[in-house]
Amino acid sequence: MPQQIEFRCQIVKRQQPNASFVILTFASPEIASLAMPGQFVNISADKFLRRPIGIMSVDREQGLFSVGIRIQGEGTLNLSVLQPGHYVSLLGPLGHGFKLDNYDRVITVGGGTGVFPLFFVQQYCQEHGIEGIAVCGYRSAAESILTEEFTKTACAVSFASDAGDMTIAGHAGHALAGVIADLIEKKADLSRTLIAACGPKIMMRTAAEQAAAAGISCQVSLEERMACGVGVCLVCVCKTKGSDGEIENSRCCADGPVFDAEAVVW
Amino acid sequence: MVNLGVSIGELKLKNPVIAASGTFGFGREMEKYYDLSNIGGISSKGLTIKPRLGNDVPRVAECDAGMLNSVGLQNPGIEYFIEHELPHMLSYGCVVIANIAGHQFEEYADMAKLLDKTDVDAIELNLSCPNVSSGCMAFGSDASMIRAVTESVKTVTNKPVWVKLTPNVTSVSEMALAAQDGGADAVSLINTLLGMVIDIETRRPVLKNNAGGYSGPGVKPVAVRMVNEVFNSVDIPVIGMGGIMNAADALEFMIAGACAVQVGTANLVIPTACNDIVISMEEWAQNHEVEEISSLTGCLRRW
Ligand SMILES: Cc1cc2nc3c(=O)[nH]c(=O)nc-3n(C[C@H](O)[C@H](O)[C@H](O)COP(=O)(O)OP(=O)(O)OC[C@H]3O[C@@H](n4cnc5c(N)ncnc54)[C@H](O)[C@@H]3O)c2cc1C
Ligand SMILES: Cc1cc2nc3c(=O)[nH]c(=O)nc-3n(C[C@H](O)[C@H](O)[C@H](O)COP(=O)(O)O)c2cc1C
Ligand code: FES
Numbered sequence: 351m352p353q354q355i356e357f358r359c360q361i362v363k364r365q366q367p368n369a370s371f372v373i374l375t376f377a378s379p380e381i382a383s384l385a386m387p388g389q390f391v392n393i394s395a396d397k398f399l400r401r402p403i404g405i406m407s408v409d410r411e412q413g414l415f416s417v418g419i420r421i422q423g424e425g426t427l428n429l430s431v432l433q434p435g436h437y438v439s440l441l442g443p444l445g446h447g448f449k450l451d452n453y454d455r456v457i458t459v460g461g462g463t464g465v466f467p468l469f470f471v472q473q474y475c476q477e478h479g480i481e482g483i484a485v486c487g488y489r490s491a492a493e494s495i496l497t498e499e500f501t502k503t504a505c506a507v508s509f510a511s512d513a514g515d516m517t518i519a520g521h522a523g524h525a526l527a528g529v530i531a532d533l534i535e536k537k538a539d540l541s542r543t544l545i546a547a548c549g550p551k552i553m554m555r556t557a558a559e560q561a562a563a564a565g566i567s568c569q570v571s572l573e574e575r576m577a578c579g580v581g582v583c584l585v586c587v588c589k590t591k592g593s594d595g596e597i598e599n600s601r602c603c604a605d606g607p608v609f610d611a612e613a614v615v616w
Numbered sequence: 617m618v619n620l621g622v623s624i625g626e627l628k629l630k631n632p633v634i635a636a637s638g639t640f641g642f643g644r645e646m647e648k649y650y651d652l653s654n655i656g657g658i659s660s661k662g663l664t665i666k667p668r669l670g671n672d673v674p675r676v677a678e679c680d681a682g683m684l685n686s687v688g689l690q691n692p693g694i695e696y697f698i699e700h701e702l703p704h705m706l707s708y709g710c711v712v713i714a715n716i717a718g719h720q721f722e723e724y725a726d727m728a729k730l731l732d733k734t735d736v737d738a739i740e741l742n743l744s745c746p747n748v749s750s751g752c753m754a755f756g757s758d759a760s761m762i763r764a765v766t767e768s769v770k771t772v773t774n775k776p777v778w779v780k781l782t783p784n785v786t787s788v789s790e791m792a793l794a795a796q797d798g799g800a801d802a803v804s805l806i807n808t809l810l811g812m813v814i815d816i817e818t819r820r821p822v823l824k825n826n827a828g829g830y831s832g833p834g835v836k837p838v839a840v841r842m843v844n845e846v847f848n849s850v851d852i853p854v855i856g857m858g859g860i861m862n863a864a865d866a867l868e869f870m871i872a873g874a875c876a877v878q879v880g881t882a883n884l885v886i887p888t889a890c891n892d893i894v895i896s897m898e899e900w901a902q903n904h905e906v907e908e909i910s911s912l913t914g915c916l917r918r919w
Contacts, residue, residue, distance in 0.1 A: 356649075356888065398832060399678045400885065441887065575674045577683060578884040580648075582641040584661070584690045585676035599669050599690055604645065 357381065358437045362414060371495055372419050372430040373406065379413030381405075381442050387470040388447025388546075388571055388608040391417065392579035394439040395425035402576050402603070403429075404467030404548070405443060418466030418495070444579050445607050448569050453544040456480055457529060457566075458504075459557045461487040461522045464549030465496055467571060471546050472503045481505050483529055487522030487553065491515040522549065523556040530564050540566050546608075547571070551616070558611035568611035574602040581605075589615035618901040620894070622656070622876050622910045624853045625801045627738055627776050629656035629711050629876060632909060633866065633894050636857055636880030637662055637715035637740065637780075638687065642701040643708055649887040653709030654894055656876060660697065660705070662717045662742050665726060667693035677813040677822035682832020682859070682881060684811050686825035689717055694727045698734055706735055713778070717742040718765075721755075725768040732773040739775050741765060741800075744782030744807035756782040756807075759794035766798025778855065781805040781846075783835075788842045789849040796850045803846060804855035804878060806839045832881040833859045840872050847873020847914055861889070863896035873914040 363375035381391065385405045392400040408415045421430045432438065448471055450456055456475050458468040465486050475482035484504035488494040490513035500507050510518035510525040518525040526545070533540060547557040548571035561568035574586040581604025590600040590613045597615060600606065620631035634657040640646055643658050652658065670690030677684040691697070694716070705712045714736045718724045724741055731739055743756030743765060755761040762779065769777050779795035781788055783806040792803045808829025813822045821827070839858025847854045856874030859881070860866050866877045882889035901909055 356886065397678065398680075398682060398885070399676075575676050577676050577685070578639075578887070580887055581645040583639055583676075583685070583884050584641075584670065584687045585673075585685055587670070587673060587675070587690065597669070 357440055357442070359440055361432055361434050361436050361438065364432065364434055366430075367495055368493070370420055370493065372421070373416055374419065374429065374432065375414050375416040376438070376440075377414055382408045382410050382413045382415045385415060385443040385470075386447040387450065387474045388467055388548075389443040389445050390467070390579075390607065391440045391442030392444060392576070393417075393429065396428040397425045399577055400441070400579060401425045401429065402444075402579055404463075404470075404571070406466040406469050407473050408470070418463065418469075420463045441579060445603055446605065448544075448546050448571070448608050450474060450478070450480060450544065450546075453480060453542050453567070455483065455538075455543040457483045457485060457526070457543065457545045459485045459522050459526050459545060459547040459549070459553070461549030461553045464547070464553075464571070465500075468546065468548050469496055469499060469503070472500060476503050484508070485522055485525045485529055486510070487512075487525065487549070488516065489513060522553050523560065526557055526560055530560060530566070534564070540564060543567070544569065547611075554611075555616045558614070558616075561611060569608050570611050570614060571608045572602050572606050572614070576603050579603045591615060617907075618898050618909065619907060620898055620901070620909045624738075624778075624855065624876055625776055627711065631656045631894050631897070632870065632874075632876040633890050633897070634659060634711070634713070634855070634876055634878045635883060635890050636878035637742065639880040639883045642697070643705055646883070646887060647708070650891040655710050655890045656894075657711030657713055657737070658705065658708065659713040659715045659740055659878060660701070661691050662689045662715045663691050663694045663697050663727065664689055664717055664719070665694060665723050667691065667696065672824040674822055674824055675828070677828065679811070679813050679830070679834070681834030682830055684813055684823060684828035684830050685808070686823045686828035688825065694730055698730060702734055702736060711737045713738045713740050715740045715742050715780070718755075721761075721765060721768070724765050725772050728769040728773045728775075728777075732775060736775065738778055738801075739769065739773065740778040740780050740804060741769060742780050742807070744780050756791065757785045759790050762791055762794040763798040766795050766800050770799040776801040778802040778804050780807055782807045783838060783842055783858075784810050789845050792846040792850045796852050800852060802853040802855055803850065804857065805846060806835070806842055806858045809835055809838065831859070833861055833865075835859045836865060836868075840868055843869055843874050844872040844916060860893070863893045863900055866893055866897060867900065867912065870909070870912040871914070871916050873916065875910065875913045
């Protein structure tokens with residue numbers, strides 16, 4: 351039986367926090383009710399292929415969901431100028447998101463556009479009584495995004511910037527090290543803590559290494575160039591280790607985008 | 617009432633729309649979007665004797681009116697397919713075609729032998745994949761190899777054998793004739809056109825494999841011309857593809873000489889593309905008082 355369809359969704363709100371980013375809110379009761387943190391939508395952007403964009407938040411009651419987009423090339427530029435009232439074709443929610451339900455505490459580690467899907471993780475934690483700690487790395491305070499929202503939603507936040515003009519000077523890994531050290535000092539039980547990372551590969555790899563060193567579980571959200579976004583074309587693969595340790599090419603879109611950090615071949 | 621049914625040799629399809637190899641997986645993901653018994657058939661992802669990991673990423677480069685891919689025949693291998701994917705595919709209620717690709721001459725017949733014992737409806741010989749270093753397209757650009765591979769497969773199976781042709785040759789009709797001489801039951805064309813997209817900032821090809829196969833609406837006029845040329849030179853059925861995005865595109869191929877069409881890249885942009893095309897094709901036929909869709913095949917009025 352068909353379970354998924356293509357949606358024509360109306361944009362109901364457009365926000366532009368700074369020159370590089372826009373946040374679009376769409377009306378779609380279906381996606382708002384089905385979406386889980388870490389899943390994405392594949393959006394028509396007036397180019398030949400759709401563009402994969404992570405889901406940033408949902409309002410299940412009002413049937414709305416939002417995405418945060420960094421203007422990168424033509425496709426995202428086309429999306430960024432769309433105004434409320436406009437209809438867009440999109441597919442979703444797609445992929446496998448973060449598996450959060452076995453954890454009491456989730457530390458999100460985000461950089462670049464990775465902070466957008468992680469906001470949804472924090473929103474989910476807040477709604478489900480999971481202690482959420484948000485670690486975000488930015489280039490500078492001027493280029494930071496969603497800091498107020500993270501502060502309101504998460505139980506604790508730690509913001510780092512390369513420019514050294516936020517709480518922590520350096521990258522997200524430096525901020526994460528501080529958060530882990532704090533938890534260890536407080537003798538917190540880390541067996542039911544998860545690190546959920548999304549952002550540049552080097553940042554996710556560092557987070558995975560820090561997690562492994564501290565004995566904390568870690569899931570990462572990978573990014574690859576996609577076409578279909580639903581798992582049929584095999585263009586979006588990433589190297590993972592199968593259960594028997596053999597190297598596999600997993601589909602980022604359908605098997606991921608979120609993988610257990612231990613399964614990823616960096 | 618419009619009859620959308622078509623025959624490819626002995627094989628009957630409820631309509632002429634087949635999902636093209638490599639753009640539909642084994643159907644499992646598309647099943648979530650619509651009832652697959654609505655379409656004429658599905659050609660499996662290209663299968664090889666042993667499982668293949670395929671090429672390194674990036675494997676896709678968007679370009680004007682289409683895309684390049686360099687997947688490199690990632691697949692779980694013929695044995696896995698027969699055991700774990702084919703039974704499910706056969707339950708969809710449409711015709712199922714196994715698309716096979718070899719590195720060595722003998723591999724085609726070896727795979728065909730295995731498939732002969734199954735209920736698969738037809739075997740499509742991929743003699744045209746541009747994304748692997750040996751075999752495949754090298755066979756497909758040599759007429760004597762096409763004939764020999766086709767013959768070797770025909771001697772081990774009674775299943776209908778379709779030969780899928782590459783456009784990356786000087787004379788596609790010469791290749792189609794070779795397939796016919798080898799005993800092919802049909803030819804299907806075109807596979808992707810070799811292309812390259814370059815990032816001018818890094819001065820590197822976007823694809824890790826450097827070159828890849830171009831597909832999508834940009835290749836359609838080339839494909840339609842080739843289908844017409846082949847239709848005019850062979851006596852076996854021609855299955856047309858290349859850039860079909862909607863029913864009008866599909867009808868163009870049929871008028872050029874195709875008895876059925878395959879839809880590839882369109883599935884990657886619109887998951888319901890094949891289903892949409894069947895529906896619009898029926899509407900078109902109704903509005904144009906075409907009772908038998910098969911009557912369109914080759915009705916081109918050349919100047
Ligand atoms: C699962 C997933 C979730 C994502 N979530 C977000 C998000 O929440 N917010 C956000 O701003 N961006 C996100 N991205 C990245 C976003 O898809 C790209 O920035 C976008 O596709 C660029 O398109 P463009 O036309 O502007 O750029 P161009 O560079 O012109 O694009 C050319 C081609 O490359 C592809 N491409 C370019 N960069 C990327 C990239 N980083 N990842 C994947 N494909 C790329 C494009 O899709 C297109 O096919 C996500 C990517 C993936 C895979
Ligand atoms: C991502 C992708 C993978 C493909 N894989 C195969 C394959 O495994 N075997 C094959 O015979 N053709 C393969 N093809 C070619 C298509 O089946 C088809 O011949 C070609 O794309 C032209 O049709 P289109 O423009 O409708 O896509 C592939 C095409 C694409 C885009
Ligand atoms: S984008 Fe097609 S399989 Fe992932």
